[in-house]
Amino acid sequence: MSDLPVLVVGAGPQGLAAAAHLLERGLEPIVLERCDAAGSAVAEWGHVRLFSAWPELVDAAAARLLASTGWHSPAHAHPTGAEWVRDYLQPLADALGRHVRYGSEVTSITRRGRDKVVESGRAQQPFVVRVRATDGVETRIEARAVIDASGTWSTPAPAGADGVPAIGERAAAERISYRIPDGVDALAGRHVVVVGAGHSATHAVLRLCDLARREPTTRVTWVLRRASVGTVFGGGAADDLLERAVLGGKARRAVQTGRVALETGFRVSEIRADGDAVTVVADDGRELTDVAQVFALTGFRPDVSILSELRIALDPALEAVAGIAAEIDPNLHSCGSVGATGAAELAQPETGLFIVGAKSYGRAPTFLALTGYEQVRSVVAHLAGDEEAAARSELVLPDTGVCGGAGDFDAPTGGGCCASPALMQIVSAPAGTSA
Incomplete structure (x- = not known):
């Protein structure tokens, strides 16, 4: 399958960064974006100012690719979501050129000729990515590996406190x-x-x-x-x-x-x-x-329906990638205290499949853009066969001083899992929704 591309789902911050790393490693990326522009989810909260400054919002490989076009990173200000799209995400997508395909909604990802049950020869078969264009026409793309960076923005949590919509919530x-x-x-x-x-x-x-x-x-x-x-x-x-x-x-x-x-x-x-x-x-x-x-505004959840015929491992509480759940649990960590979560931790039972970005965190609101960039750097190094680079941690995060768990949820005096209180960042969509 070495001649096949690596398929990236989503032209957001992590998806575009993954493509930049793939190109730099000599691998062929295809980024599929259902909307007609890069950073479409970020654009929906474009009026919100990020907590992170520009150096924390730009991936290293993406910056190297953009530099070849004459691009210069903006000053150390805190951009709005709209400015992040205008001054970084869309220029990056433009630099990636033909590797980004808009109006391409991924409806399913499977193994060729195998449903979830079939084991025989499974890892030797390419992924088959079914894509629906804006005119409704469906096509299939075969890929050697898949990086799902589709995020969680389209699946917000309900107002109902039990985890499902409150009585009358849909009607209202x-x-x-x-x-x-x-x-x-x-x-x-x-x-x-x-x-x-x-x-x-x-x-x-x-x-x-x-x-x-x-x-x-x-x-x-x-x-x-x-x-x-x-x-x-x-x-x-x-x-x-x-x-x-x-x-x-x-x-x-x-x-x-x-x-x-x-x-x-x-x-x-x-x-x-x-x-x-x-x-x-x-x-x-x-x-x-x-x-x-x-x-x-109660958070977001991952939608893994496109992966229903693949073998995936998610944490039963967070719905995060199982291998990173303990490192990102908001009852124990803030977005500044999570551990490095690279290719080894993100690996799925389905060989060659990686869930990255906010979607890898499931319901945890502790995600930062910097964390996502480190994820894709490590994953792409692994796909390129550079296991030393894949295992190396290059993540340096700003400290928050605390975690964002609910502590003793019912205690009138609060409680918490860390020594002092702090807000959790939301970006890459506000969170967490977060950068």
């Missing part, structure tokens, strides 16, 4: 958003509820807080499932990412001044239609009434 879809808001002026003078404890929720709360400053009749309620504030306001001086620390400080002040009402231990069980608004009901009977809009 017009009143619920699973994205960080941009323009919020239409909500002036209304009651708005934000559900979630991560950076996406914090961003949303602060945008709505600005609206409440301009229009004081606006009510903002921030709903936390945990019984106490815990790590929500961040680690302050303990956080090496200054912008993240500033965000937590602003959120704390918004609550202290009363501009934002905080509800802890509020686990959403029902969202009930109420005229032109909804009522949000907790499992203990508490109700938030006359709610014009709910922003459910």
